[in-house]
Every structure is written in structure tokens, then in C-alpha cells.
Amino acid sequence: MDVYSMFALSGKTALVTGATYGIGMAIARMLAVADARIVFNDIDAEKVKEAKAEYFSHGIEAKGYVFDVTDEDQVKKHIKRIIKEVGPIDILVNNAGIIKRIPAVNMSAKDFRQVVDVDLTGPFIMAKTVAPYMIKNGGGKIINICSMMSELGRETVSAYAAAKGGLKMLTRTLACEWAEHNIQVNGIGPGYIETPQTAPLRKKGHPFNDFIISRTPAGRWGTTDDLKGPAVFLASDASNFVNGHILYVDGGILAYIGKQP
Secondary structure (H helix, E strand, O other), rough: OHHHHHHOOOEEEEEEEEEOOHHHHHHOOOOOHHOEEEEEEEEOHHHHHHHHHHHOOOOOOOOEEEOOOOHHHHHHHHHHHHHHHHOOOOOEEEEOOOOOOOOOOOOHHHHHHHHHHHHHHHHHHHHHHHHHHHHHHHHHHHHHOOHHHHOOOOOOHHHHHHHHHHHHHHHHHHHHHHHOOOOOEEEEEEEEEOHHHHHHHHOOOHHHHHHHHOOOOOOOOOOOOHHHHHHHHHHHHHHHOOOOOOEEEEEOOHHOOOOOO
16 A cells, blocks of 8 residues: 555545534545545524535535534434434544633532533534444544543633543543454544634734734744644554554643742
């Protein structure tokens, strides 16, 4: 097998949850460049419509579906529909997620549960629904979008960090359960990435911007382009013996203790 063939996704169908913007859309677009068919979802019909137009503007005929990843009945229904309308799902990227930055003492149990439901239970429901079809078809790839918060703590993100830490261990556990079926379950842990959501924090002179740059050995924020190569690697035959691994794309933050004062 040549190098191109190792990374090519020709004939593969990739379902990327929540890929209507940001990290999810960037990953989906790169999987399309590697020749995968793209399917995505969101709970907001208008966002799905707008995203389809955005994909099309880049020459990608992505199929969009409206459903909630935390609703098991909806997931089962739409996975069956996707397989019928598009074909077997070879690659699942669990990207859909939310964060609520609230100090723990002020956070309601309802808000905590919502974050955990979307960021941890959702990937579990998606994976357990897709896996039987992958087993039947001889294998597949599942990529969970984790976070540095699966390794580090930080104030105001107790629910998010708890969910992402759980997602890290879910990734490893599912890898153990399904490896014999030629399913590789891995994760990507983005560092601090330039997205529309982080734009206000990245203004020159903003204390948080200065903090992130000083804590990152690479000396910059990551971009969505930095996540594209790792995603294609974990979706392709190049990673067939990589399983239960979290690939952190963080510019070196997790390896760094910080500069000596």
C-alpha cells in the first residue's frame, strides 16, 4: 500500500456530529478532501441548512440531518435513515458538544447534567448505535473530540472537564470492547483553537490571550487546520493499529510546566 492509499478515504462515509461550523466543519471538510462522503447533523434545522450551503460552496455535497445526539430514539431512527439514503457509516466523529463556564458553587445540577448529557452521553449513544453496523460491515473508525480538560482542571468548567474526562475513558473502554471487530476508537484533544467562539478572547492585550500564548510552547493559538491531519490519520488505514489513544493537538501545553519566573 502506498502512502496516498494509506490516508485516502475513497468510498468511505463519515458522519460528523455538530459539524455546522468550527472544529466539526473543518474536520468534515478535510475528510471530504481525502475523498470521504460527508454526513453531518445539528439540532437546529436552520444551522443545517446554512451549513449545507457552506459545504456546497467548497464543492462538497454534504448530507445534513436534524436530530439530537442525546435522544436515543432519534439517533436510532436517523442512523437507519442515513444508512438507507447514503450508505454504511465507516467513520463516526463525535464532535457535538457544549460548555458552560460557571463557578461550581453557582452551577445548578440541571446545567451540570446538560453538559454531561451532550458531551458524554451523546457520544456514547452515537457510538453504541453505529457500532453494530460497523461490526456487520467488518470494521470502522470512531473519533471522539475530547479536550485538554480531560487531563487538566480549570476554574468554571467543572461539568465540561468531568464530561471530557469521562469521554477519554469511554474512548479507551470502547476500544477494548470493539477492537476484535476491527473498530478503532480514538480521540482528538484540541488545545486552545481559533474559532468564532474564542475570537473575543484572542484580541491583542486581552489577559486570557496573553495567558494562552505564554502557556503554549508553540507561542500561538491553534487553528482548525491543525486538527485536519490528525483527523484524517485516525479516520484512515494509516491508524489501523492505533486504538484507545487520545491524540492531543495543543502546541505542547500538556508537556509544559511554564517558564521560570
